[in-house]
Amino acid sequence: MSTLDQYTLKNGMVLLGERLDHVQSVSFHFLLPAGAAMLPAGCCGASAVISDWLFRGAGNRNSRQLIEALDGLGIHRHTSVSANHLNISASLEAGNLSVALDLFADILLRPQLEAEQFELSRQLAVSELEGLDDDPRQKVMIHLAEQFYPEPYGRSALGKADELAALTPETVQQLVKQTFHPSQTIFSICGNYDFDAVCRQMEQLFSVDDPYQPPVIEPVFQGKPYTHYPTQGAQVHIGLMTTVPPISADCYYELMAAVSVLSGSMSSRLFTEVREKRGLCYAVGARYRTLKDFAGISCYAGTTPEKAQETLDVTLEQFNTLKDGITADEMQRAKVGLKTSLIMQGESTSARSGGIAGDFFLLNRVRELDEIRDKIESLSIANVEGVLQANPFENYTVVTIGPTDITL
Amino acid sequence: MEFKHRQLDNGLTIIGEVNDAAQSAAVGFFVKTGSRDESPEISGVSHFLEHMMFKGTEKLSPLEVNEAFDRLGAKFNAFTSEENTVYYAAVLPEYLEDVAALWMQLMRATLRDDDFNLEKNVILEEIAMYKDLPQFDVMDQGRALHFGSHCCGNSVLGTNESITDMSADQMRNYFSSRYAPNNMVLACCGNFNFDRLCTLAEKHCGVWETMDSPRPLSEFEGTFKKKHVQNDNLVRQHLCLLSPTVSMQDPRRYAASLLGMMLGDETGSRYYWALVDPALADIAVMQCESMDGAGVFYSYICCGPDKVSSVLETIDAMHTDIQTNGVTQAELETARNKVLSAMTLKCEQPMGRLVSLGFNWTYNHHYQTVQQEVDQIKTVTLDDVSRLIEQLNPSRYTLMSLGPQQL
Structure with missing residues (x-):
């Protein structure tokens, strides 16, 4: 192949x-x-x-x-x-x-x-x-x-x-x-x-000769939990993010499965609880974002002002209860979803080329698609729950833009 | 690559392009219905109905539907336009028949009152979301202005009022008149077995009743009106220009799409050199949208409020130039290469190929291989393009403006 x-x-x-x-x-x-x-x-x-x-x-x-x-x-x-x-x-x-x-x-x-x-x-x-x-x-x-x-x-x-x-x-x-x-x-x-x-x-x-002095970077944490930017728009736009280990961590695949349970598709918890059961939002979703040394799960939700507080509350509840357990059915759906995305990425020359370069920078090596597939297949509920309990979502950074603010 | 075609007795068309080398497969229902098929009191019903089709059947609850798709690892969704509603899923080959069977059941969704009332909130949120996106809002208002009383100007989303006032019965009536098997195409691409797909379709869709789902077509050029909506909350000016182009049934549509690319592609086009390169506008793009019996060139331009009059003068000068001098052979070749390489990339994935396969059949009851489409693009000449400029006269346009600056 x-x-x-x-x-x-x-x-x-x-x-x-x-x-x-x-x-x-x-x-x-x-x-x-x-x-x-x-x-x-x-x-x-x-x-x-x-x-x-x-x-x-x-x-x-x-x-x-x-x-x-x-x-x-x-x-x-x-x-x-x-x-x-x-x-x-x-x-x-x-x-x-x-x-x-x-x-x-x-x-x-x-x-x-x-x-x-x-x-x-x-x-x-x-x-x-x-x-x-x-x-x-x-x-x-x-x-x-x-x-x-x-x-x-x-x-x-x-x-x-x-x-x-x-x-x-x-x-x-x-x-x-x-x-x-x-x-x-x-x-x-x-x-x-x-x-x-x-x-x-x-x-x-x-092949040009090329001496290089890498810049010295000393990261400084911001420590602002919540910022609101008032505007006259139709919706309140909510962004939130919480820290998790980066892609190089051993628990990377467990985290991907957890994010998939939270927001991988339409049967995921966020979509079901925020949109399907309560009709709070049209757009709601979370994803894993990683740099080399820092990573987080970020989430976006957009909703009209009177529903903004409930949207935030229900969203945070989904994050916070994830560690309490996931079902066998959720695990199966997460695995097949991750595997399908992987194979479809492999069909697109552009997506795969980007993936190769990203791997090399973040991990110092390129993962074969087969290796990723094996890792996904060997995921277990106990391991995913273990990783969530060992890395609880504790501090959230929240930003809102819109006519009203919300209370954390 | 092998093309397959069958029609059930009730009129449902099934088409497939089988590629045994593909790693995935994609399947979709193409329903020939959209906002142009709505009356004003049910404005937005096609799109609302698209959401409701995910809400399940007698046997499946909404949550079970989502779980069933996700168990198959399906990348699935749907979209509604002025004239089509498309439901699709891409999966690994071993799940293709399961996901196709699921769609077949959902095409006869129950449309329960409770789900209808809950989903109404989601639709109202979607309308609010687009109100906060001026680049969409200006296109929506621009289309309505350009088409005036013609049905192609109907809003896909509808309004807060039309959605709030709509009843589930009105939706059910609309559904039964538009989702007739003879008004739908089931299309499939990639690695799958066509005969087994047809057996499944016979089982699930064979009992659907044939109905008359007419769509009257009428020629329409556009109103060529100019309108500005003042919005001091916006920082940039958002402009939409619309002018007529040829329909999907018109053989000149390949020349028209190349003309759209020469005038308004993101890079290297007339718009690019006249507006973006000199930083008069930060976005200036044109798209050729051929539709059922009609067609429209859409331009979207985003610029500083102080640049609006220069932008419009520049566009008028550009039109005068192409009207007088035409376009060059080099411009035509560049546009051709861009279109051909985009097609190559898109068709390498079953999901990319599905949409053109389904639409070709919906509009023209006709199958074209990728190679035949390539040949159609290759045979367009400079004379074809020049004649089209003369016939369409793109210098006459409807203008919609949204932002802090009066026209």
Whole structure:
């Protein structure tokens, strides 16, 4: 079916791959060590500017020529910023891979970063930040991450208005220079490709000598349990999050099963108790979110103001009673749900490529899909309950946006 | 890949695209009904009914339905548009028949009063949620403005009033006239056995009664009105532009979708270079939506309140330019490559393929392989696109605006 590939370039850059024979597409990810937490204080939002500015000319192509070259190949590209990484990915027809890698090498190693284009990238970043006020559902989850994770890991990639305003082309050029290190970049690929050919080409393109000084980060906890942002909207948007062990912990699969019982699908506890039995919400759901050293279960619920307190109370009750026991039927549903998601992720070249790169960063190795499947199958109720009792949900960080606040 | 087709005596169409190499399978019911088939007093009933179809049968309670799907590890959901209601699930191959049998039973859900009254709250919450999302709100109001009294402008969600006042009997009447087997398609993709699926369908759906479920079609261009709704709570201006395009039955729809991509794709389009690249707008996208006997190009633009007039002037200049000079061969090739690579990626997963398979049959009673669709896109010429620009005249549009800035 599939095999995992791994190769390290002379300068230390890691190439990872999983070949799928039956597809015509290929997807790849570059994880650059230029995430929001990796930037110096006061430069929040620079990642958003960089994500746009990079594509405004690279190598000997100006902005228009570069975009036309990418679009002409039918490349679907995506850029996102996490705490640790600037994540640049692409999906395309397999026959265009080699030309695409040449283009991305230009973008990552030889971006033009021209001053007149900088102002446009900055204006777009400012617009995106302002637009957040018109999207309270997204905004509440961004504020939740800011308050839950220790600084700088919760930083919003969108930045702050004053810090965006203070950025100059020179400071951001310098940040690109400081953070774009091929030797510290993870490259992953999934789909229909020839790994030997990819390695040869990547060695040629990315073998630059590359001394790296990692930034020193000392996480500072925020300790704010509840914040409310008053607005005139139709709903109160509730975000809450509680600490659990990160993905590298032995109990990771038990936690995934627990989250699945809580909110994996429509028969899960949150959906059943909050929406199906009480009609409190349209949207309610929880998920596991992990960085390398910090993780939590986050939850969103949106509801009209008069139902907000009851929504929070019922939601917290579901979190708090999870450790009291789960049924055999819940366990069976959690297992099959997790297994199905896993196999379907394996069918998507883009999802699997992202998964491979994420694994390597978080765990220092890539898990085979079979390994994950075995771990899911060997889960037991006793182990899941044991993990929940050993790691009780104690402190919640809560953020609300809307016409009324709530009482914790 | 092998295509299969059968029709039960009562008119239910069953289609399948079998791919033994797939790791999963997807199945769905495509019901040809939506907000355009509603009268004003039951506005929102199609979407409300979609929620109610999960509430079970004589034998299954709502909770048991959810548990049954989850026991099969199904990735399942449903959606309602102006003209279709689609129920789907993707599962591992060993569960395909079980999940199909579950949907077959739910397509004759009981629609109990108690469940109806409880679910009403969820629908009202969903309406409130979209009120807080101006990018959806402006599209909803834009569609209503563009279509005026034509049924394609009917709101999918309905209003607080129409939902609050609706009775379960009204919903049951609507259900019995629209969920007739001859108005539905059962589609399946991926790794599954078509004959066994048909045997199941015969058992569960064979007794459904054939009914007349008419949908009168009428040609409609649009009102071309301009309207602004002041909202000082918003920070950005949200604009929706609508102009006519060709229907799903029209062979020119491939050229139309390429034109939409040339004008308003997220990157590298006319909108991108005229609006996003110079930072006049942070979002400017256009979609070509071909519908049953009608069609509309939707544009959504998000910009600063101080940029509204520049944005609209720029769009008008863009229209004048394409009207006078047309588009270039290079633009056409780029759009073509984007559409083809998107299709390749989407069709690699059974769930991605299911929707185009089901809709192709719903609209045109016709099967096309992925390769045939690719060929249709490959044969579009620059002349086809130029003629379409002339015929559709996208410079005439309806404009809906939402935000702090008067037009």
